[in-house]
Amino acid sequence: MRKQVIAGNWKMNKVHTEAEDFIQTSKNEVPSSDQVESVICAPFPFLQKLVEETKGTPLEIGAQNMHFEEKGAFTGEVSPVMLKELGVTYVVLGHSERREIFKETDEEVNKKVHAAFNHNLTPIICVGETLDQREADQTMDHVEGQVKKALEGLTDEQAAKVIIAYEPIWAIGTGRTATSEQANEVCTHIRKVVADFVNSDAAEAVRIQYGGSVKPANVDELLSQSDIDGALVGGASLEADSFLKLVEAGKHE
Numbered sequence: 386m387r388k389q390v391i392a393g394n395w396k397m398n399k400v401h402t403e404a405e406d407f408i409q410t411s412k413n414e415v416p417s418s419d420q421v422e423s424v425i426c427a428p429f430p431f432l433q434k435l436v437e438e439t440k441g442t443p444l445e446i447g448a449q450n451m452h453f454e455e456k457g458a459f460t461g462e463v464s465p466v467m468l469k470e471l472g473v474t475y476v477v478l479g480h481s482e483r484r485e486i487f488k489e490t491d492e493e494v495n496k497k498v499h500a501a502f503n504h505n506l507t508p509i510i511c512v513g514e515t516l517d518q519r520e521a522d523q524t525m526d527h528v529e530g531q532v533k534k535a536l537e538g539l540t541d542e543q544a545a546k547v548i549i550a551y552e553p554i555w556a557i558g559t560g561r562t563a564t565s566e567q568a569n570e571v572c573t574h575i576r577k578v579v580a581d582f583v584n585s586d587a588a589e590a591v592r593i594q595y596g597g598s599v600k601p602a603n604v605d606e607l608l609s610q611s612d613i614d615g616a617l618v619g620g621a622s623l624e625a626d627s628f629l630k631l632v633e634a635g636k637h638e
């Protein structure tokens with residue numbers, strides 16, 4: 386039985402006081418970590434404080450991106466060493482906004498996944514198709530390519546530990562959710578890709594989240610699907626009440 390992972394991705398939202406209020410309200414309200422993994426992926430400036438404030442609680446803190454190098458002349462970047470030193474445990478990699486706006490490539494995502502494992506961070510690897518790709522019936526091939534490239538060169542044990550977030554780009558921030566069947570169909574394919582590319586044990590172990598307009602009203606149905614093991618949530622993770630409802634749903638699946 387795979388444990389559900391509910392991760393909030395705050396993106397570039399909140400100021401310090403709002404981040405603090407959220408954490409104070411929710412840190413002791415999330416279910417225990419043996420029931421569901423609860424993660425907030427916050428902007429870099431909040432990470433240190435949030436890690437300190439959530440110590441000893443089931444709420445984990447993640448980053449939304451990082452560079453793959455440990456240090457050097459990379460102005461504006463943050464390294465895996467820095468994140469690890471802060472006590473961050475998860476990192477979102479290859480989010481579609483990074484791929485689209487900041488032109489991140491599959492090769493860079495792969496280097497970041499390796500860097501995450503080198504520094505004991507759990508990568509949440511985002512994959513997903515555009516509306517044009519879906520309409521051209523290219524979803525499965527596109528997602529398959531992204532998954533294989535992201536996992537390239539990992540050991541079987543590492544591949545089993547990644548979290549893959551399937552996020553159809555047309556459903557992100559649009560209020561337009563993939564139906565639970567559409568989401569599960571792609572997640573099932575991703576699991577098969579992992580089975581073929583790595584092995585069946587890794588495929589059985591890997592957690593696959595759905596992301597794209599997930600909210601308390603649709604989370605139960607999405608999480609009840611056979612190959613969906615959690616959610617990566619943007620808008621609905623910004624309010625503590627709503628985030629707590631999502632993690633509560635994760636507990637039951």
Ligand SMILES: O=C[C@H](O)COP(=O)(O)O
Nearest residue numbers: 394557558597598619620
């Ligand atoms: O990382 C989260 C996703 O981009 C989904 O965002 P959303 O829940 O606001 O659609």
